[in-house]
Amino acid sequence: MIAGVRVVVSGRVQGVGYRYFVRDVALRLGVAGWVRNNPDGTVSVVAEGERDTLEKFLGEIRARNDPFIRVTDMSVEWTDATHQVRGFEIRR
Numbered sequence: 001m002i003a004g005v006r007v008v009v010s011g012r013v014q015g016v017g018y019r020y021f022v023r024d025v026a027l028r029l030g031v032a033g034w035v036r037n038n039p040d041g042t043v044s045v046v047a048e049g050e051r052d053t054l055e056k057f058l059g060e061i062r063a064r065n066d067p068f069i070r071v072t073d074m075s076v077e078w079t080d081a082t083h084q085v086r087g088f089e090i091r092r
């Protein structure tokens with residue numbers, strides 16, 4: 001079953017390639033959606049895919065082993081899929 005998720009990521013996630021990291025994880029897992037920097041220093045992620053794939057995606061975008069990225073918090077809201085996103089893009 002296709003699900004959706006909205007995430008706000010806090011920590012050292014701007015200026016360290018985090019959006020590109022998230023895009024690469026999404027493309028590898030077949031997750032659709034987008035990622036963008038927010039003015040307050042957080043990063044927003046909207047994604048759709050199979051629930052178990054999204055669970056894996058959420059685990060991977062914590063970037064636990066990255067030497068530059070430091071995720072300190074992730075606010076996760078599960079939603080119904082809109083089926084309006086294709087691919088995965090970095091928004092500005």
